[in-house]
Amino acid sequence: MTSAIEAPAGRFRLDPRTKLLLLVLMNVVVYSYGNALFIYLGVAFGALLLVVAGSLRAVAMLTATYAVLFAIDAVIGAAPGAVVELWNGLSLSFFVALPTAVYALLLVTTTTMSELAAALQKLRVPTAAMIPLLVFVRFVPAVAQDFRAITTAMRLRGATGGGNPLRAMEYVYVPLLLGLVRTGDQLTVAALTRGLGRFRTRTYLVEPRFGVVDVLAVAVMVALLVAASRA
Amino acid sequence: MITLDEAGFTFEGSEQPALADVSVEIAAGELVLVCGRSGCGKSTLLKLLNGVAPGFEEGEVAGSIRVADIDPGQVTMQELSATVGSVFQHPRSQLFSIDTVDELLFGCGNHRVDREVMLGRLDETVAAFGIEEFLDRSTFRLSGGEAQKIVCASTHMNRPSVYVLDEPSANLDDGAIDQLVEVLVALKRSGATIVVAEHRLHYLADLCDRVLYLDEGRLVAQYTGDEFRALDDDRRSTMGLRATAVEQLSADGDGDGAGDGDDVGDGDGAGEGRAASGESAPDPTADAVTVERLRCRRRRRTIVDVAGLELPKHSVIALTGPNGVGKSTFLAGLSGAMKADAVVDDGGKLSRRQRLRRSFVVMQDVHQQLFGESVLDEVLLGHDLDDEARLAQADDVLTSLGLASRRDVHPYCLSGGEKQRTAVAAALLANTRYLLFDEPTSGIDLDHMTRFGRLLQEIKGSVDLVIVATHDREFVRSCADHVVELSAGRASAPYRLR
Numbered sequence: 081m082t083s084a085i086e087a088p089a090g091r092f093r094l095d096p097r098t099k100l101l102l103l104v105l106m107n108v109v110v111y112s113y114g115n116a117l118f119i120y121l122g123v124a125f126g127a128l129l130l131v132v133a134g135s136l137r138a139v140a141m142l143t144a145t146y147a148v149l150f151a152i153d154a155v156i157g158a159a160p161g162a163v164v165e166l167w168n169g170l171s172l173s174f175f176v177a178l179p180t181a182v183y184a185l186l187l188v189t190t191t192t193m194s195e196l197a198a199a200l201q202k203l204r205v206p207t208a209a210m211i212p213l214l215v216f217v218r219f220v221p222a223v224a225q226d227f228r229a230i231t232t233a234m235r236l237r238g239a240t241g242g243g244n245p246l247r248a249m250e251y252v253y254v255p256l257l258l259g260l261v262r263t264g265d266q267l268t269v270a271a272l273t274r275g276l277g278r279f280r281t282r283t284y285l286v287e288p289r290f291g292v293v294d295v296l297a298v299a300v301m302v303a304l305l306v307a308a309s310r311a
Numbered sequence: 312m313i314t315l316d317e318a319g320f321t322f323e324g325s326e327q328p329a330l331a332d333v334s335v336e337i338a339a340g341e342l343v344l345v346c347g348r349s350g351c352g353k354s355t356l357l358k359l360l361n362g363v364a365p366g367f368e369e370g371e372v373a374g375s376i377r378v379a380d381i382d383p384g385q386v387t388m389q390e391l392s393a394t395v396g397s398v399f400q401h402p403r404s405q406l407f408s409i410d411t412v413d414e415l416l417f418g419c420g421n422h423r424v425d426r427e428v429m430l431g432r433l434d435e436t437v438a439a440f441g442i443e444e445f446l447d448r449s450t451f452r453l454s455g456g457e458a459q460k461i462v463c464a465s466t467h468m469n470r471p472s473v474y475v476l477d478e479p480s481a482n483l484d485d486g487a488i489d490q491l492v493e494v495l496v497a498l499k500r501s502g503a504t505i506v507v508a509e510h511r512l513h514y515l516a517d518l519c520d521r522v523l524y525l526d527e528g529r530l531v532a533q534y535t536g537d538e539f540r541a542l543d544d545d546r547r548s549t550m551g552l553r554a555t556a557v558e559q560l561s562a563d564g565d566g567d568g569a570g571d572g573d574d575v576g577d578g579d580g581a582g583e584g585r586a587a588s589g590e591s592a593p594d595p596t597a598d599a600v601t602v603e604r605l606r607c608r609r610r611r612r613t614i615v616d617v618a619g620l621e622l623p624k625h626s627v628i629a630l631t632g633p634n635g636v637g638k639s640t641f642l643a644g645l646s647g648a649m650k651a652d653a654v655v656d657d658g659g660k661l662s663r664r665q666r667l668r669r670s671f672v673v674m675q676d677v678h679q680q681l682f683g684e685s686v687l688d689e690v691l692l693g694h695d696l697d698d699e700a701r702l703a704q705a706d707d708v709l710t711s712l713g714l715a716s717r718r719d720v721h722p723y724c725l726s727g728g729e730k731q732r733t734a735v736a737a738a739l740l741a742n743t744r745y746l747l748f749d750e751p752t753s754g755i756d757l758d759h760m761t762r763f764g765r766l767l768q769e770i771k772g773s774v775d776l777v778i779v780a781t782h783d784r785e786f787v788r789s790c791a792d793h794v795v796e797l798s799a800g801r802a803s804a805p806y807r808l809r
Contacts, residue, residue, distance in 0.1 A: 189409070206651060259678060272392070277421070278392075283429065
């Protein structure tokens with residue numbers, strides 16, 4: 081049991097505030113400069129951090145998504161013009177969203193709730209903003225679960241929208257969104273009845289603190305940002 | 312410990328109070344069971360105690376409420392949570408953290424409990440709940456019962472003097488309920504006051520000191536534990552309450568009175584004929600679907616490995632077994648939703664595609680499989696709304712399932728039972744031959760359970776297979792014709808109940 085408690089300190093761990101900062105910096109790299117080379121370097125670095133933190137499933141998911149995107153991209157040229165147009169629009173949103181999603185994944189899958197709450201309080205984020213933020217983080221895997229269940233149900237019912245992609249999207253999003261309201265409420269109530277946000281500060285087993293790894297990670301990201309701005 | 316004086320609550324936007332005129336006194340250390348039909352106000356009563364109403368769900372509080380000398384309306388939910396601990400129905404939407412140790416410590420951090428005290432409590436709680444083996448595990452890897460145990464334990468970490476549990480067993484199987492009983496015993500031993508609202512009563516009947524029975528928002532009866540245990544079956548079912556003793560649940564009992572719902576259905580000649588033919592497994596004749604082999608693997612583990620299983624047609628088959636034994640996987644494999652090594656014979660071998668076309672799985676969260684804008688749209692999904700014949704057929708089915716008046720309502724606005732029936736209507740109209748249900752009876756009261764059982768009996772004549780995956784023994788006993796037990800991925804031969 082002692083080992084279970086001591087473990088977090090011994091493991092390689094970035095401070096949650098560092099992860100937040102990396103997420104912000106990556107957003108700047110993607111949205112301000114949009115240089116593909118540096119975006120991919122950023123993705124690679126994020127994937128490396130995920131691997132080191134032991135979140136292998138997230139890396140596998142990410143790799144698979146990229147593989148599918150590239151594969152479609154490679155063969156899409158043969159399709160009729162309208163389809164190519166549609167794909168270009170659709171894939172752009174993926175290519176823009178995925179790089180930042182890597183860092184969001186890093187934050188979500190490798191940070192405990194206590195750590196995140198502590199980090200946000202240290203950053204003096206007001207309680208009114210902290211509670212929905214924490215609920216949102218916990219929300220992401222719940223959404224993923226619901227999404228899988230709904231798409232399975234669609235396949236089972238043959239509810240593909242009769243070839244109409246808008247219809248098919250509606251079939252996914254309506255039950256998803258309606259279910260999310262419920263899940264969100266349940267999570268919020270669970271958080272409040274455990275006392276989240278009662279005080280401005282909290283106590284912890286292991287105090288989040290910046291270390292050498294934090295400095296290194298931020299340095300790499302800043303270097304990437306500077307290089308991207310010069311390119 | 313708890314004093315309610317003419318307490319009541321009216322949700323915002325509602326005219327009718329959800330709860331009214333409840334006066335009751337609960338002493339420290341008592342375990343009180345709150346029961347009654349769905350919508351009787353028992354959840355509302357609990358929400359008044361833990362501050363969820365009006366703290367989260369807005370509305371008007373009436374009368375006076377004191378919990379451990381606190382007026383829950385006068386403090387924040389967070390502050391109240393140090394004194395009143397809450398456990399809800401869905402364990403998964405209460406788990407907050409990615410690992411169990413952090414989950415346990417989360418509340419203490421919020422309440423600014425000192426590090427040393429926190430560690431001391433962790434040791435105590437881990438010992439009291441026997442959860443050493445779950446420590447430092449990912450919370451996503453816990454079974455339903457394990458998750459609910461961790462939820463209870465993390466509530467215990469705050470050392471509240473009052474525990475409020477709202478249908479904690481709704482998603483649990485027998486084994487997990489045994490764990491829940493252990494938890495309740497441990498809490499009771501620690502001197503805590505416990506208020507539990509439940510539909511499934513058998514596990515609580517022996518444990519409770521007192522029972523509050525609510526009906527239409529009012530407290531209409533109170534019993535001591537002994538009085539409640541002495542209630543006879545007739546009285547209990549007129550009150551709309553489920554079984555209070557484990558003996559009343561056993562599936563392979565003598566089945567007294569179980570046959571009376573059997574003749575409700577029309578045109579279930581095959582089922583009736585079978586009933587006359589007697590005991591034991593059915594013959595491998597044309598009136599059975601033969602699962603010669605069904606092997607399903609998930610993450611390189613074999614979950615289901617069934618061979619030579621005869622599933623009788625036109626019979627309500629209960630597929631039972633504890634959580635995680637592979638009931639859902641069995642349904643997914645049989646229906647073709649999941650890739651499986653399967654040889655299924657129904658007047659010829661069926662490909663996965665054919666099985667997919669013949670099957671309809673009604674999921675536990677039915678709302679996740681309703682996509683239409685209205686009930687009518689839903690049941691005609693993917694079909695032309697202008698097709699007169701089809702429309703007439705849809706109206707027939709909706710009428711027979713008691714949904715005619717809900718025809719133009721959005722599926723999301725339906726009650727749980729209505730959603731289930733809408734899915735069944737959609738299945739019937741899609742010419743489904745294998746109608747499969749995945750845990751349809753979580754958290755339902757006696758009335759709904761009886762009605763659902765009747766529905767199954769009515770439709771079993773119109774489809775070939777009706778299989779209900781469930782861990783609810785009470786439901787199996789009251790509604791099923793045959794039982795197939797899954798254990799360690801293998802299935803027993805079906806045996807008759809009636």
